[in-house]
Amino acid sequence: MKTTNLQDGVRRTVLPSGLRIVTESIQTTRSASIGVWVNVGSRDETPALSGASHFLEHLLFKGTRKRTALDISAEIEAVGGETNAFTTKEYTCYYARVLDADLPLAVDVLCDAVADSVLAPPDVETERGVILEEIAMHDDEPGDEVHDLFTEVIFGDHPLGRLISGTEATIAPMTRTQINRFYRRRYVPPRIVIAAAGNLDHGTVVRLIRKAIAGTALDTEPAAPEAHRPADRRVRTLPAQTVVRSRDTEQAHIVLGATGIGRLDDRRFALGVLNNVLGGGMSSRLFQEIREKRGLAYSVYSYGSQYADAGLFGVYAGCAPGKVDEVLDLARAELGKIAKSGVTAEEVARGKGMVKGSYVLGLEDTGSRMSRLAKSEMLYGDLMTVDGLLAEVDAVTLDDVNALAHDLLSQPMSLAVVGPFDSSAFTGR
Template sequence: MSVQVSRLSNGLTVATETLPHLESVALGVWVKSGSRHETEDEHGIAHLLEHMAFKGTQRRSALDIATEIEDVGGEINAATSVETTAFYARVLKDDLPLAVDILADILTESKFDPEELEREQHVILQEIGAAHDTPDDAVFDRFTETAYRHQSLGRSILGTPDTVQAFTSQQLHDFLERQYGADRMVVVAAGGVDHDDFVREVEKRLGDFRPHADQMKPQVAHYVGGDYREMRDLRDAQIILGFEGRAYHARDFYASQVLSMILGGGMSSRLFQEVREKRGLCYSIYAFHWGFSDTGIFGVHAATGDTGTEELLPVILQELSRAGEQIDQQELDRARAQFRASLLMSRESPSSRASQVARQLLLYGRPIGTEELMDRLGGLTVERLTDLSARLFSSKPTVTAIGPVGKLMPISAIRDNLSWRQPQSIAV
């Protein structure tokens, strides 16, 4: 079934994808507001607001929110990312009106009670501590901080102990009113749902939501690269090598996604075969490409024991350099097949489908079908990918490493290997 889209009089976008064979519905509200929309003093408030939305409204206590959805066998949750925040649920199709009501309630009538706020601040402080104590989480926080240092995009989503503890209920209300407007929100449902019925339910509960939010545009991101190494007494090392990637709307965005699959998207990928299987230099390695609205980042993450760090980066760099010289048609075809399979498999999950539609509406203003995506991938050639590789991997590198990393290849040697020279006008 195709996606149906309606827009309410206040500008709120409502979309559905009907899957008539399903008895359940996945639905949610996605907002174009995340951690990069915070000011420096608000670091962590988007994530805290997401938590506090479930801590009581004018009509429901925190316990009421949990029990009402679970009394009908449903589930409800939320997530904060760099550029969006999502509040979502999954219920049986007959309970859709209840789920819409609860989601609308937490968005329009949350109290942000000071006592609940104090308890939730303590919970998030524990999250921050746990993230710091988990090297494979901490290395990614350091990675974005280094690649986009002194910018909102580079700050961790969780915030810091100082900022999180300082927030007040009024600040949460102010952030919500400033960031959440109907023109920056989409409500999506996928599964056993009738479009017209869903639109009516959303209209009843969110039709009067403020049309526009008085929000400031996020700071334009500038990839800067850099080097961060943290010696810890651990049995393994967590290492990321990264480069400037491509934004969602950039011509080479999908090419970058495919390149990440060729280099490190599975057990047949170049990095897995060369670094892990043939040389045994690590126990885990993969490549990734993250796109944002105005920038992107390409990276390779590896986890290795304390004896493999010296040889690891030279071998990775060798493979990246080889990608700029030659990519086989068979590799491109395999990556396209992986991409297509991933898309089709995700369509079997109503939650994944609702999330995909919401993301496409927020990013592109319209849903994008699987065939259109495959047409874009079909236009890729090995020549284009080798050219992209040569350009990507000659950008400023970002290196972050945590653990026994004293023998890790120095950043100066990495730059020399990539034939990159920093302009004299830019300070290290």
């Protein structure tokens, strides 16, 4: 077992099994947050197992050898805490936030759920129904659906292009045996990071975790921690195209965009600035042109999604179907203008301020501090200090932003549309 000091108040221990524990002591708070992060997500699934990570996320709260589903929720709620989980394309997280005195309970409950769930057949069937309802509910939310459609337009049949939840066609036939095999093969110590932040002592947290996982599937032979996810040179993106999904909706939902950059790209700080200038706030160009000046849409923004080896960049707008052409024309014009002429020094300064402010203000609670620790350890392999990150943003120049804008926004753009249109409505656009 090896323990190192990463920063003031931040310590990291690697257990012999390869499981990593990272904590941040914040003695000025009376709460603590803990998360069990597993370096497995929907992109790690075969087509037949699409949705397995998300299915498993549901099942791990359904009972262990020591606790029923009610026990798991009741024990945390009895002390005023909260627990939840989420699945992404590249990782899964199970977390709890409690009073500092109740951290031992949270450690025991979370570790028990992640390490020793039984995946009882009746629970598999119950959660199958819940997930199918979740998929159906998602299909009734066109504002969410259009983003999934756009991701598919960019990545096609690559795992990054598939739905995190899976589809009815993959969830309905998925067996308990398949899910359990996925669970036991993927949820192994070298792929797991347990992060905690709040009023805590690192050594105590390590002892609590070791006790909680003793005798479970996470109490394994020595192994080295898994490095952060390597770049997959096989990621391919599709040529620019337009895809329309016809829905009888009152509002049309569109995403216009193209491929972006990966998570470890040195230009990610410039991208944050560019995104804020283009569509990241009320002062952004798209918001001003489309909403403020013309009132064509209530919601309009730009965004980027970054993965280990790929990314995308898009502009979203929700508007009346009859206004789609005008909104698209304005969005394309703004993208073209920035690609050709760039942005101004004043806009860059404002964009940098927004990036720095959102980052620092986002670290005001123990949950966000815990997430920062885990993502730094698991996704980046390095914990950058807050001052270091702010310095990286400050170092972004006007030329950096404009060069990136030219690279990203000069690309042929793909378009995803969900609304009351047929597939020929955007021919030639």
